[in-house]
Amino acid sequence: MNSFLNKSRPPVYCPGCTHDKISKGLDKAFDHLNFAPEDIVIVTDIGCSGLFDTFFNVHALHGIHGRALTYASGLKLANPKLNVIVTMGDGGLGIGGAHVLASCRRNLDITLIVLNNFNFGMTGGQYSTTTPMDAVVGSEFLNQAEMPLDICAIAQSAGATYIDRCSGHDDLLQKKIAAAITHKGFSMIETLGMCTGRYTKRNPLTPKSIDKIVADMPEYSGVVEKNNRPEYGERYTALAKERTIFPKAVTIEKQIDIPDYERQEVVILGSAGMRIVTAGDLVCNAGICAGMNVSMKNDYNITVLRGQSVSEILISPQKIGYPGIESPTVVLALSDEGVARRKNIFATLKQATFVLKEKSVDIPKTGANVVEIDFRQFKIKKHDWALAALGIIAKKEKAINKPMLESALKTRFNEKVVQLSMQTIGKIYDSEII
Amino acid sequence: MALSFMEGNEALARGAIAAGCDFFAGYPITPATTIFNNMLQMLPPKGGICVQGEDEIASMGYCIGAAMAGKKTLTATSGPGISLYSEQISFAIGSEIPLVIADVQRLGPSTGSATRGADSDIQFLRWGSTSGVPVIVLAPKDALDCYVLTVHAFNYAEEFRCPVFIASNKEIGMTKESFDMDSVTLPPIVERKMFKGNNFLPFEAEPDAAPPFLPIGDKTLVRQTSSTHGPDGYITIDPEVIGATQKRLRDKIHSARERITLYEENIKENSDTLVISYGVTSRAVEDAAAILETKGKAISFLSLKTLWPTPEALIKKKAAQFKRVIVIEMNLGQYVNEIRRILPEKKVEFYGQMNGILIAPKTIMEVIENE
Numbered sequence A: 001m002n003s004f005l006n007k008s009r010p011p012v013y014c015p016g017c018t019h020d021k022i023s024k025g026l027d028k029a030f031d032h033l034n035f036a037p038e039d040i041v042i043v044t045d046i047g048c049s050g051l052f053d054t055f056f057n058v059h060a061l062h063g064i065h066g067r068a069l070t071y072a073s074g075l076k077l078a079n080p081k082l083n084v085i086v087t088m089g090d091g092g093l094g095i096g097g098a099h100v101l102a103s104c105r106r107n108l109d110i111t112l113i114v115l116n117n118f119n120f121g122m123t124g125g126q127y128s129t130t131t132p133m134d135a136v137v138g139s140e141f142l143n144q145a146e147m148p149l150d151i152c153a154i155a156q157s158a159g160a161t162y163i164d165r166c167s168g169h170d171d172l173l174q175k176k177i178a179a180a181i182t183h184k185g186f187s188m189i190e191t192l193g194m195c196t197g198r199y200t201k202r203n204p205l206t207p208k209s210i211d212k213i214v215a216d217m218p219e220y221s222g223v224v225e226k227n228n229r230p231e232y233g234e235r236y237t238a239l240a241k242e243r244t245i246f247p248k249a250v251t252i253e254k255q256i257d258i259p260d261y262e263r264q265e266v267v268i269l270g271s272a273g274m275r276i277v278t279a280g281d282l283v284c285n286a287g288i289c290a291g292m293n294v295s296m297k298n299d300y301n302i303t304v305l306r307g308q309s310v311s312e313i314l315i316s317p318q319k320i321g322y323p324g325i326e327s328p329t330v331v332l333a334l335s336d337e338g339v340a341r342r343k344n345i346f347a348t349l350k351q352a353t354f355v356l357k358e359k360s361v362d363i364p365k366t367g368a369n370v371v372e373i374d375f376r377q378f379k380i381k382k383h384d385w386a387l388a389a390l391g392i393i394a395k396k397e398k399a400i401n402k403p404m405l406e407s408a409l410k411t412r413f414n415e416k417v418v419q420l421s422m423q424t425i426g427k428i429y430d431s432e433i434i
Numbered sequence B: 001m002a003l004s005f006m007e008g009n010e011a012l013a014r015g016a017i018a019a020g021c022d023f024f025a026g027y028p029i030t031p032a033t034t035i036f037n038n039m040l041q042m043l044p045p046k047g048g049i050c051v052q053g054e055d056e057i058a059s060m061g062y063c064i065g066a067a068m069a070g071k072k073t074l075t076a077t078s079g080p081g082i083s084l085y086s087e088q089i090s091f092a093i094g095s096e097i098p099l100v101i102a103d104v105q106r107l108g109p110s111t112g113s114a115t116r117g118a119d120s121d122i123q124f125l126r127w128g129s130t131s132g133v134p135v136i137v138l139a140p141k142d143a144l145d146c147y148v149l150t151v152h153a154f155n156y157a158e159e160f161r162c163p164v165f166i167a168s169n170k171e172i173g174m175t176k177e178s179f180d181m182d183s184v185t186l187p188p189i190v191e192r193k194m195f196k197g198n199n200f201l202p203f204e205a206e207p208d209a210a211p212p213f214l215p216i217g218d219k220t221l222v223r224q225t226s227s228t229h230g231p232d233g234y235i236t237i238d239p240e241v242i243g244a245t246q247k248r249l250r251d252k253i254h255s256a257r258e259r260i261t262l263y264e265e266n267i268k269e270n271s272d273t274l275v276i277s278y279g280v281t282s283r284a285v286e287d288a289a290a291i292l293e294t295k296g297k298a299i300s301f302l303s304l305k306t307l308w309p310t311p312e313a314l315i316k317k318k319a320a321q322f323k324r325v326i327v328i329e330m331n332l333g334q335y336v337n338e339i340r341r342i343l344p345e346k347k348v349e350f351y352g353q354m355n356g357i358l359i360a361p362k363t364i365m366e367v368i369e370n371e
């Protein structure tokens, strides 16, 4: 037989430890599968099961407790040809539970061998997530108050496509491991074994009694038909392949020359659903169309689609340094929520500041020049108020003008949306009121 | 002329692509999520891989696995995610795994304020791992910097085989800006030094350099381990081997300190005050200096882009001529301690602000004028 065991580092476990059987079973499985050492990576974490990688002459990655599946996933995603084997004790299982669930659910082609010996061997026989309540372990009474989990049942409900449970002393172990590795998708094999160094000192356990435990538990012996589905790596590749277009940066040519343009600070105060961010984007695009530098900060609730939506824009012929608003030149007050968010600015506004206020919106006292507009009177829906307001400032030549706005719309939208937008804007732009 | 218009997070993603990044794993968190969104748009058409981990720890684990298979990996998060990354960051530091980690900082502590900026994590990034091995931290001040510094970050990660942090900030990451992307000159791309020859030992290296690399999965067997190891990648308790590795991990970064010092400056002969800052705050400092100059008061400034390893020689040299040194930070004083350590003979004044809003040029002018 072709052995993959590391001759210069033979397995060293306590006498009678089941890990020794599993090391040998895994070795035979590799041979059975005709693998070359470089086809395999063993990924391990902490504990006695974490010694596996050193005992084999294959690629190896030994990492942090419970996280072996995360490295295994990265390796497999990056190199789908690798046979990725993870060994993990019941300790790693508990601490890395989220990764076990995710691996079952994702179905990336990795094989997880769980070495369940009912306790933490390396640190002194403390209880783990699989310790029976009546066991005597190194954690005084704590295990008597917690229930052990059945990782196979959990794996099944988490969507694992292949689950096997057997004794680590099973004669067919090497075949079972080989079958799990051959499975295309995530496979988990739970081996039950003896930690002779710790657990079996106070808890009678023999290969025979382990057989009985396995027999008494629900049976898992391979492919889980009801979870059957494509392997993640292949599915990912197929889906990703459809994404062929690399998103180019939005780059806007200077189209309009405005020789004496002065720095503008525009504040749009609205609410979620009023397309405030889009309006802010349009103001910025308008600035860039005129060859200006721009910067935009938005303030809105990220958790819920309600509440204020505020956009703050700087437009300047010079490079923009400090990106905050210092002295607004244009304020669009389109909702009470938005105004409340920036209520302190109103008292500071200069007289020359152009404030456009929707009729229904209340604003604090200000020395600025306030123009009121009743959008409802023009049958403009609330979600178009911000856009319509841009038409008004364009007409008044505050921060932007009509050619800038038109260019901005054309850079941002397709022809149809440009037309619709111009119609909305036109409702007020062409009226005598403004 | 044409200007590109994007937020800092998009610029960072574009920098990663320009650097040859071909793997991203992350977990959504404000204000870093749009880096993930952008990578998800950009990587598949380039044949790269972009996945969402089940949590931050897993995302880092995927990056570690992929990096060991030879990929150039990026992940992005904010302070709460860096907390979760910590154990994996230590692994990547100690086991010399190249990664770029974008930290779009928000106001802490803890979950803090998801949508409020602050340079919360400047010391955390440096010391938030076990053992105290030096790390590289770059701080962009705007979207353009996000683009360019990310390429530097990948270059450093590849050369030094270590995690490199980009200490961005909500106020940069989520602020959209115009800049002339086409005329930017990016640094030449640095690739990982591959091992050539026979008898590969995964951690055999020159005393002040990272070991040459071979990927897990190639013809030559590779061992990687988070445990204290010798050149062969097996656990060791030999004090000499341990000591030599610890020293090398430190020296490989520190010996390159000056070469990886990135900064901007405006030093004026006729000024007696030097303002040192970094990140988005340095933009307000620059504005304040420009305004004060029009009032006849010359102010010099030094805007650091490499925060760690601390550019000690640069700071000493630039500060030498000044009577007054002022440090401004968007926190209550994290980096100022470094400046004071480097300039013990100078009185280093400090202004910090940690209230969710940017430090305005007006405030900085008051600090400067209030002698």
Ligand code: SF4
Residues within 6 Å of the ligand: A012, A013, A014, A016, A017, A018, A019, A048, A117, A121, A122, A194, A195, A196, A197, A198, A199
């Ligand atoms: S402590 Fe237990 S698990 Fe570890 S080697 Fe000994 S018997 Fe095996």
